[in-house]
Amino acid sequence: DTTSAPNFIRNQIREEIEGGRTGKIVTRFPPEPNGFLHIGHAKSICLNFGLAEHFGGDCHLRFDDTNPAKEEQAYIDAIKADVHWLGFEWAGPVRFASDYFDTLYQWAQHLVREGKAYVDDLSPDEIREYRGTLTEAGKPSPYRERSAEENLDLLERMRTGEFAEGEKVLRAKIDMAAPNINLRDPILYRIRHASHHQTGDKWKIYPSYDFTHGQSDALEGVTHSICTLEFEDHRPLYEWFLDNLPVPAKPRQIEFARLNLNYTLTSKRKLKLLVDQGIVDGWDDPRLPTISGMRRRGYTPASIRKFCEMIGVTRADGGLVDIAMLYHAIRSDLEDNAPRAMAVLKPLKVVLTNVPEDFEEVYEVAGHPAREDMAVRKVPFTRELYIDHDDFMENPPKKFFRLAPGKEVRLRNSYVIRCDEVIKDDAGELSELRCSVDFDTLGKNPEGRKVKGVIHWVSAERGIPMEVRLYDNLFLEEQPDKDRDADFLEHLNPESLVTVRAIGEPSLAESEPESRFQFERVGYFCADRHACRDGQLVFNRTVGLKDSWAR
Ligand code: ATP
Ligand code: MG
Ligand code: MG
Incomplete structure (x- = not known):
């Protein structure tokens, strides 16, 4: 009953293939393992894996793991489970940006030898200050003209842990007056004396996102590196690295508009705050827009994939998608497929x-x-x-x-x-x-x-007696984080969860965890994955019967 919305990247790749400009496509989904995936990530997953499926290419799963302080194995496991649950399979092994740390380090040395990178002793605050603003050119660091020999030596000593965190960084030497601030000598490496979930204590320095991403794409033979619009300004830098390093391939970055959903937060950092403060019952609380929360709430993988198809892929930024559309996607799936x-x-x-x-x-x-x-x-x-x-x-x-x-x-x-x-x-x-x-x-x-x-x-x-958890939007405001960043805590819906004791017909007694039903005249419900055990029945309301999505 729903048509798919435009997907400009799919159209573009189709034209490339028809014009013989692209052979087999390779995409990647690159989460940072610092939280659980949410509905915004589902858009990216459906796009990247969906394109590979559609055009007979490959999609890689690559953990963007350059910030060990915030990352955890538990997040890696949850992300893999979520991608599988959505019905996608990555090509080849699970990959990690950290797999490329050795190569990236050699490439950093390469830039230093070419006079295109230097070790800077300015503090993080000074670096920010020297970088200038949109209207004011940056000024060069006093350490910018160090010799390649000195830089190589300092870089090596950074690597082996001789310096404290924040004492030095490695920067690319590009252009301190560039209109695009990302090109004003971006940071390539920071000192971090942190243990890493993949590489242990091997490294005392960690590469920046910008120095890692495109090179990882190139090493994996990614053809289309798809990211959200915030990275549009980073594209010249993405290309600068590919042009100045001996990379085996030249992937292309394409940006699209991120998903913003009303009454919802799509930021891992903010979701983590709700989890850490105990405002919700863990990352898979059925009120959260995390993939595992939606799963527990009763969403099907098909409904999430359908929703992602319905919203389309464009470069029009700033729009808010109505959550009624998500409700519509699951309601119409359950209407057809859930027993009564x-x-x-x-x-x-x-x-x-x-x-x-x-x-x-x-x-x-x-x-x-x-x-x-x-x-x-x-x-x-x-x-x-x-x-x-x-x-x-x-x-x-x-x-x-x-x-x-x-x-x-x-x-x-x-x-x-x-x-x-x-x-x-x-x-x-x-x-x-x-x-x-x-x-x-x-x-x-x-x-x-x-x-x-x-x-x-x-x-x-x-x-049979059962517990029924009636879930509603977690926030009362359409854009809970619109004004100030922390404001969203003031807009919590006090009735986002109402628990009732209910009586169900006897056929419900055998409900497996995660089985879904339409309770006639009431709504759609799903047997809770965790709480349905030892003969206990707990149902989560997925969505009501009435559709308010205006087509
Ligand atoms: P968050 O701000 O929630 O931490 P992120 O972009 O930092 O999100 P990553 O783990 O880096 O999280 O995201 C992995 C991929 O998912 C990236 O390619 C990113 O562009 C994409 N993505 C993240 N949020 C959204 C969103 N709201 N809509 C579409 N794509 C998204
Ligand atoms: Mg990111
Ligand atoms: Mg993030």
């Missing part, structure tokens, strides 16, 4: 006074109205049952077609009942309804009158 069940989230007891105490009949009900391949459910009907509080009103308005005193309603898949009596507790709260069944209404209309309403219900004797 009845569950009552706000149970109100109903006693059917003309049904005998030990009476039970069992209905065989289709698992899905349009899917004969789905198992038939057995739904027991007994004297006592539960309906939802919201399906009863003591003083209903005119158009209320559900249950009310003296009024009739149909129990879904079962009889028409009439409410004869309303029972209240000592506090005057509604506690129970006494109703009677018209036994002549199973599978047929009642005689001589019309009953419009149909409500869901669960046998009180046979229903």
Whole structure:
């Protein structure tokens, strides 16, 4: 029902292939292992892996691991699991930018020998100050004219750990007056006496993102290095390295607009803050837009891939995608593919006074109205049952077609009942309804009158208790981090999680973790991956039934 939106990179590559300018394409997805992947990364994954799939090329998974202080093995494992779960397979082994540290170091020495890099003793603050601004040219460091010999020696001593962190850096010698500030002698290496998850204590210096990325692409034979628009200004530098180093290939950088989703944060750093402060229940909290959170919430890989296709790929920056579109993608998948069940989230007891105490009949009900391949459910009907509080009103308005005193309603898949009596507790709260069944209404209309309403219900004797977690947007503001950076903590939705005790039909008892259902008339739910064990049933609300996405 949804058409795919434009993807300018796919169109461009198609033209290159048709024009014979590109053979086999190679792309890469290059996450930094400093957090879990989120829906923005899913856009990049679907783009990079999707292009390789589409054009019969390869997509590599390469960890951009140049900042050991913030990186962890646990993040590496989670990222691999997320890419697999989305249904993609990387070509060849998992790669690491750190695989290339030896080569990068030799290339740094190469630049030094060519007089194109130097060791600088300015402090980080001084370097920033000397670099100038958009309107003011930078000025050269007093260390800029060191001899190649001295630079080689200092660089080697940086490598072996002779200097303290921040004492020296290696910089490219490009142009301190360049209009593009990225070309004003960018930093190639920093001293960091940190242990690295891949290389251990081998290195005391670590290469910068800019000095690593394009060269890694070149070493892997990447043809199209696709990144977000923030890197557009880095492209001249990306190309400068490729032009000034003995690289085996010349990849090309192409930028696209990152995904921004309303009511959501797409920044690992900010998501990490929510996790670290205990505002959410870990990186896979179902309210987070992390891939593992969305998985736990009940999203399918297909729905995320479809969403990424729907949003398209452009260079138009700054747009906010409506989260209703994401909800639409999962809702339409579950509409077609999730079996149905009845569950009552706000149970109100109903006693059917003309049904005998030990009476039970069992209905065989289709698992899905349009899917004969789905198992038939057995739904027991007994004297006592539960309906939802919201399906009863003591003083209903005119158009209320559900249950009310003296009024009739149909129990879904079962009889028409009439409410004869309303029972209240000592506090005057509604506690129970006494109703009677018209036994002549199973599978047929009642005689001589019309009953419009149909409500869901669960046998009180046979229903099973379960916990239902009702999730909503984590933020009340469309752009929670719009104004100041930390503002988002002030816009948290206090009702982003509401937990209720519910009663489900017996067929739900065997639900495997991660099985998904439509609870009829209520919404789509997924059995929690972690909490459903030892006979406990916990369902997460994935999304409601009503679609508000305006096409
Ligand atoms: P964050 O700011 O959340 O840490 P990042 O860009 O620093 O994101 P990386 O791990 O470096 O995170 O990202 C890996 C890839 O995913 C990069 O190529 C990056 O461009 C892409 N990516 C990250 N966020 C988005 C987004 N919101 N939309 C599209 N692509 C994204
Ligand atoms: Mg990054
Ligand atoms: Mg980042």
